[in-house]
Amino acid sequence: MQNQENGEGLCLQQLEALVKMVPTKEEELKLCSYKGEVDELGSAEKFLRAVVGVPFAFQRAEAMLYRETFEDEVVHLRNSFSMLEEACKELKSSRLFLKLLEAVLKTGNRMNVGTIRGGAKAFKLDALLKLSDVKGTDGKTTLLHFVVQEISRSEGIRVSDSIMGRIMNQRTNKNRTAEEIDEDHRRMGLDLVSGLNTELRNVKKTATIDMEGIVSSVSNLRDGLGGLKCLASEKLKGDEDNRAFVSSMSSFLRYGERSLEELREDEKRVMGRVGEIAEYFHGDVRGDDKNPLRIFVIVRDFLGMLDLVCRELRCVRVPNSPSPLAPFR
Template sequence: MIESLFGYNIQNSMNNDETKSKSTFPSKHVLEPKRLQNITILSKALNATSEQICQALIQGKGLCLQQLEALVKMVPTKEEEGKLFNYKGDINELGSTEKFVRAMLSVPFAFQRVEGMLYKETFEDEVVHLKNSFSMLEEACKELRSSRLFLKLLEAVLKTGNRMNVGTIRGGARAFKLDALLKLSDIKGTDGRTTLLHFVVQEIVRAEGIRVSDSIMGKICQKSSKVNKTEEEKEEGYRRMGLELVSGLSTELYNVKKTATIDLDVLASSVSNLRDGMSKLQYLVEKDLCNGEESENFVNSIKCFLSYADRNLRELQGDEDRVIVRVKEITEYFHGDVSKEDNPLRIFVIVRDFLGMLDNVCKELRRFKASHTPNPIATFR
């Protein structure tokens, strides 16, 4: 079908490719065929000659991120370096790829320079990402601690639990683990549909609605509407205003939900990797390349960057230490003993999952008017 549509002969194409392959690569190779093929592909992606690459490595500048990433993947093993340096035959017999790598190795510590330049190129983005993550964590702690509505919900859950457990050993509790929030949907009423979470939300919705309607803004709104309202209309008004507030809790705790996707160990590892990378770069310019005139430009370029990187890493370390303290404090405040937690950010995961359940209940309650909603209390009597 391809031949008839496009005049393309697969067999001939394959033969041509084989011919090209034979003419491109000489019969003598130092590197393994698969390794040679990979490096060849990477060297073509560089879009630069070996002279241009070597000059950029000597100067310590002039290579973009994509070129540096490709060069890092080309780093030869000690064995491959030895084979290239100890090759006794005619250099012209080597393929262009092997000549390319051999030329690079003529620059002192060539691939260490590549790694250092790549570190420098990606440093700013990595620091910004980490700072934003730590800032988000700090904001999440503030949101949880200062959210009046979230605390009201917890109070409602505690009171409801104590009312249901009155006369039992669990009655009169002064606190509960936040894990309990995720079990509220498991407790169903006698109708088989209404859950304990429905009940708690409806109660808090009504309470918040009354609070808002009694506020100054609420009274202004009431004056602009009809004065003589029936009890049913008042209840519907409370419900509507309260539901608006409760359904907005997810937005209020935006950073809490985002933080639930963060892995604190990964962030700590990233900060540690940045420190290690800077140490390697310092060793390269202060020890490996301290002698040699041809390394002077590279060393000067990197030394300017290192003072900048050091300041940023000190700030980043301060951010990390402060956030770890904040997370520990907020976990102890809501969840008790921190030492038993495998995941330091588990509290945020729990709250995120609870907010998802809360949103679903609010959506369900929006579908019904107060007059058509069954009395939630009756199902739990």
């Protein structure tokens, strides 16, 4: 029992089971005041009676369980913060995503020319999710189809005009019609646009993060460390029988305090960047504090819509005759 009293020797499963067995005050009083034959008690009662005889036994178990799970919790939180940071970088540095936003803004202004909504300089990202609600004359083709067609063609031309593109064109375009070349540009551009789902992969992952859960985890780690410090530095301090346990936990406390300080710095830095990216793309969001990661949810949902439209457009060839996209031009 000596190793267990020192904070060693119990595995994670045993510690979890022990913590769940914490008796109520009334149960503990009955066990401590029991005067009958020990053999008359059940195995669980015998075990609990022995455990409650150890000073602060269950608080020790909670402290040991905290230490056992601490590193996994810290790693999980650091990975979440790292993912958030990468998502911010992806959104800010994605040239194609910015081009898409520009194309949406230009299309909206063309549609609203002559109205009070014409000539807009920006728009809320929520509007991206409404692009599929505006339909053409066929009732199927949407404003998002039009935007993707426009940017796909321009991106295809951009790649085709690059040095490598010109070299390939000299080899393949000799006997091709203008319509065939235009179709190549469109399909080349579609490949680029659909690649946004890969380019913004951390944005999509970040959309699934439970920010309240992260904040709660950091708070729980802080509270747990405070409880462990109270146990080792106050309740058991000076007791010779508990010296080994206190020494073991004191060493862990120093490590835990450093780790938590680093976590707090990570949280502060990353949430600052999340706020900056949200304001950059979404305007003043200080009043929208219910979900600070909402911008990533919007972009993830938009990328899902974008992927569907790209797959649909790959299956069709743009006709020369008037198309249902004409009203958007």
